[in-house]
Amino acid sequence: MLFLDPYFLYAFLPLTLLTFVLVGDRLPKAKVFILLVASYIFYGSWNYHYLPLLLFSTVVDFFLGKAIHKEESPGRKKIYLSLSILTNLSVLGYFKYFNFFSENLVFFLKDILGLGYSFEAINIILPVGISFYTFQSMSYSIDIYRGVITPTKSFSVFATYISLFPQLVAGPIVRYKEIEKEILNLSKYKILAENLNWGGQLFLIGLAKKVLIADSLSSIINPMISNYATASIAETWAFMLGYTFQIYFDFSGYTDMARGLGRIFGFNFPLNFDSPYKSKNIGEFWRRWHMTLSFWLRDYLYIPLGGNKVGSFRRSLNVVIVFFLGGLWHGANWTFVIWGLFHGLAISFTNIFSSAWEKILPHKLQVLLTFLIVVIGWVFFRSDNLEMSLSILKRLFLMGNLGLDTSFFQQYWNLLLFLSGSFLISWALPNSNSWEVKKERGWAIGFAFLLGACMLSILSGETEFLYYQF
Amino acid sequence: MKQVFNPFVNVFLISFVLLALGFHFSVKTIDPRGNFGRQIFPLVVSNPRAEKMKFFLESKRDYETFLLCSSRCHRMDPDYMSRQFRSKTFNFSVNSARAEDFLAITRLIFENNTIPIKNLILAVDPSTFGPFPEYYFDHRLFHNKVLWDYADVRLGKKKIVPKPVNIYSWQFLRDSFISLYLAISGSKDYGFVEHGKIVDRTLRTKSSDQVKKEVIAKGMKAFDWENLTVLSQDRIDLVKKIVDLGQRFDVDILFLIMPYSPGYIAHANEETRKDLWKSQRALKETLEKFLGATRDNVFIYIENSLFNGVDDYSNEIHPGFQTSRALIDALAARRNWAAGEPL
Numbered sequence: 001m002l003f004l005d006p007y008f009l010y011a012f013l014p015l016t017l018l019t020f021v022l023v024g025d026r027l028p029k030a031k032v033f034i035l036l037v038a039s040y041i042f043y044g045s046w047n048y049h050y051l052p053l054l055l056f057s058t059v060v061d062f063f064l065g066k067a068i069h070k071e072e073s074p075g076r077k078k079i080y081l082s083l084s085i086l087t088n089l090s091v092l093g094y095f096k097y098f099n100f101f102s103e104n105l106v107f108f109l110k111d112i113l114g115l116g117y118s119f120e121a122i123n124i125i126l127p128v129g130i131s132f133y134t135f136q137s138m139s140y141s142i143d144i145y146r147g148v149i150t151p152t153k154s155f156s157v158f159a160t161y162i163s164l165f166p167q168l169v170a171g172p173i174v175r176y177k178e179i180e181k182e183i184l185n186l187s188k189y190k191i192l193a194e195n196l197n198w199g200g201q202l203f204l205i206g207l208a209k210k211v212l213i214a215d216s217l218s219s220i221i222n223p224m225i226s227n228y229a230t231a232s233i234a235e236t237w238a239f240m241l242g243y244t245f246q247i248y249f250d251f252s253g254y255t256d257m258a259r260g261l262g263r264i265f266g267f268n269f270p271l272n273f274d275s276p277y278k279s280k281n282i283g284e285f286w287r288r289w290h291m292t293l294s295f296w297l298r299d300y301l302y303i304p305l306g307g308n309k310v311g312s313f314r315r316s317l318n319v320v321i322v323f324f325l326g327g328l329w330h331g332a333n334w335t336f337v338i339w340g341l342f343h344g345l346a347i348s349f350t351n352i353f354s355s356a357w358e359k360i361l362p363h364k365l366q367v368l369l370t371f372l373i374v375v376i377g378w379v380f381f382r383s384d385n386l387e388m389s390l391s392i393l394k395r396l397f398l399m400g401n402l403g404l405d406t407s408f409f410q411q412y413w414n415l416l417l418f419l420s421g422s423f424l425i426s427w428a429l430p431n432s433n434s435w436e437v438k439k440e441r442g443w444a445i446g447f448a449f450l451l452g453a454c455m456l457s458i459l460s461g462e463t464e465f466l467y468y469q470f
Numbered sequence: 471m472k473q474v475f476n477p478f479v480n481v482f483l484i485s486f487v488l489l490a491l492g493f494h495f496s497v498k499t500i501d502p503r504g505n506f507g508r509q510i511f512p513l514v515v516s517n518p519r520a521e522k523m524k525f526f527l528e529s530k531r532d533y534e535t536f537l538l539c540s541s542r543c544h545r546m547d548p549d550y551m552s553r554q555f556r557s558k559t560f561n562f563s564v565n566s567a568r569a570e571d572f573l574a575i576t577r578l579i580f581e582n583n584t585i586p587i588k589n590l591i592l593a594v595d596p597s598t599f600g601p602f603p604e605y606y607f608d609h610r611l612f613h614n615k616v617l618w619d620y621a622d623v624r625l626g627k628k629k630i631v632p633k634p635v636n637i638y639s640w641q642f643l644r645d646s647f648i649s650l651y652l653a654i655s656g657s658k659d660y661g662f663v664e665h666g667k668i669v670d671r672t673l674r675t676k677s678s679d680q681v682k683k684e685v686i687a688k689g690m691k692a693f694d695w696e697n698l699t700v701l702s703q704d705r706i707d708l709v710k711k712i713v714d715l716g717q718r719f720d721v722d723i724l725f726l727i728m729p730y731s732p733g734y735i736a737h738a739n740e741e742t743r744k745d746l747w748k749s750q751r752a753l754k755e756t757l758e759k760f761l762g763a764t765r766d767n768v769f770i771y772i773e774n775s776l777f778n779g780v781d782d783y784s785n786e787i788h789p790g791f792q793t794s795r796a797l798i799d800a801l802a803a804r805r806n807w808a809a810g811e812p813l
Contacts (some may be wrong), residue, residue, distance in 0.1 A: 018474075021471060021474055022471075129807065163487075191473050191474060193473045193474075193479075196476070197476065197478050200479070212477065250559065373700070438478075439478055441481045444478050444479075444481035444482040445485045447482055448482050448483075448489055449489065452486065452490065452493070455638065456640050459636060459639055460636075460638075460639035460640050460641065
């Protein structure tokens, strides 16, 4: 079940909301349980076979979290923490990376060293949202170890935190301390008109971003991308710019929906996007794009590696290591690894030349160049393999037929229209983080039309969130 | 609950429900594609089932040759066919025709034609025998009360009910607006006249290069050939009934397997092409084995080169006027079967 699924919109969400209000008002303590059950139904509707995995991860970290907190011996604390991290990474490693690492190992042994190994890939279904909930679960154990939080005594509270349906499958990655108060006080929370209206409005804005912009772009550019090998330079730029905006509106749309739903049920999820395409350099881009992942990697990986307190070479190396792993987090493919390394190197480069970058280049040029670097990075992210990446890059760097004739404009006028609108929205308009609740009737009618438009788009074709696969 | 159903939410919900109801009833009333048999407003896509039936029933009904086909044969000029076949011809091609349409129309013409019919040309393609009931079952037949009476309601053992039309789409909304515009402006350009001849003032044909570009733009997945490599026995049985009727009334039945745009064949990816050939082979074998047809009355014109066709198509599957004319010439001369098997 996706947020876009009519079953979600017309059955699951209203039923959950009504149960939360009707039962919750009479039995306040049941609110956590209602959200927990709803979240497991939500996840199980995708594939109920993977519910035990979610439960396993939850049980392990719940008890290890308690053990870490109780234990006074630093050595044992570390052991418990290692066990928690190891369990989460093992689950992630098996389901997400087993085939990738095995294939590459066999390639190394067989094709490089000439040893007679062979490998047949196992058919492993990647559980939806596994990268998100394992990271969330790990942050819980690490924060207890660091003394940032105290573990919850209630299993249902912890299980709800891990499985909370608004953000379970594609983030934002929420740390326990960020919603600790809200989840512990859930029994006292009553749905307020303001929260409901603000959350609902943000949800609809996210829905519109996703189905009216991202999916429309996707329907135009996907056929172009599938024929990348014969595309002209103009077509290649057009579909890469299209993808650049597709992924932004897709993921930021999802985040808006998640944050909107969270607010309805009394949670203030952290920001995940802050107009990333307005960034002046790649470092800033990562402070504005998928912020909860960036900050997770910063706090749990970059800082433990030495952070900014080490020499410039070591610092650059740390950045590259973090982004290498960040790339791998997105998917078990060399294209994601290269994408991560590309960003890591770009940040290291701009760190070294930051003063020159800022002094020499005017602000707008910094934004434009940063945007272009991001577009080039998306080539690896979108490609199925490195051959495809190189083929697209060649055309982006003006190798091939230009193809910028009148037929290009005739054929892709709709894409150009969407691109112009997307540039306008992402560069000139305020982002949805600053959305203020609207109370006027006119807005209510406007949102009804927006939902109608979204429903027509949803029912007109198939749609899926890009970040579900991670 | 007051917090949930606050004034903003109430206005929002009422507006949305009214909007949805308004959309539902407007689109169903306008019925831009003729799915619901309303015919109050002009159809965006002409409804040849209704139009051709009207012309046929209002004519002297003295035709010797009938062509039954999908929209692929709309541009086959019945007057030209009459000259080439030396036999008065009616083009009874209807959009998205499947086996059940063929049978209903055959029964209609056999019952109502005033003179003995000599030739019945069934121009088919794999989708004529698409898997039933999963494969598209046309509402335009279902809602055509006269034709529906002639259709075989005992299609297999399954109850015939078309899948609900998804009217909740941008495409349907667009078509409804076009239909309203046509009603106001009265400038409908697409339709049929006597003998089932198309009146085509706006439909243009495209070069192989244009078709190639469009095929590429669609990701070369214009048709789901993979689903059509196994033909529906239900629909084969319906065509068998036509063959039986033909034998009973001594009508010469010719099967014509329709060609594809050279641009489509040349530029479809390997997998699509493989599935396309596979579905064509299944079609040919079906016609020969199950329907008792022989090499003398099955004509395969899958490629232009087999019938001197020219690069004149309106898209991957719809031949233009010139190619249609070449097909008629080839059929009239009963040649090209010997040209070899493209499969």
